[in-house]
Amino acid sequence: DGGITQSPKYLFRKEGQNVTLSCEQNLNHDAMYWYRQDPGQGLRLIYYSQIVNDFQKGDIAEGYSVSREKKESFPLTVTSAQKNPTAFYLCASSPPTGLNTEAFFGQGTRLTVV
């Protein structure tokens, strides 16, 4: 059963703590992405990676970090430097250029700072 798995579904963090969100895909996609969604808004790109061991900042990378050590995995760390981390985080992946190029999304992780 192919797809993108994000874990956990809900995450609570105390202020000042770092937290890592997991994203795993078994679609054999080269590119992976992290988006943030705030209530009543569209998704905004945090980081993306086109190949293993390479990644680029998106529009709102400040306070976040990523790694891409394996093709299947693209974890996102929300650091204490992120001023407003409470949000819905979505991971996506997309295949190489071809006929079917749409990005597929996971089911998201809702992060709440308490």
Next chain:
Amino acid sequence: GESVGLHLPTLSVQEGDNSIINCAYSNSASDYFIWYKQESGKGPQFIIDIRSNMDKRQGQRVTVLLNKTVKHLSLQIAATQPGDSAVYFCAENAGGTSYGKLTFGQGTILTVHP
């Protein structure tokens, strides 16, 4: 550009009616456009996409129209059903091979009444 806020555009229709959801995009260099459906608490789900060398594309019960002159995109849903109720997002990609590197609109809430 896109307006950002907590008050999403809404569309309310009766079951069986046709729905039209509109989207204005911002980047004239964008060459790939995509519509996603998002249900509450879930990740976006692909509906249909279109490249800039086309002005219309049809899927099952859905049609996307692209007007590059006025930078306008629309999604038509035929015979709308209660299960179509969700938030619909348009997104644009400004070129390159990372088709998941998208700029999202703020979304439109579609409510279908039985």
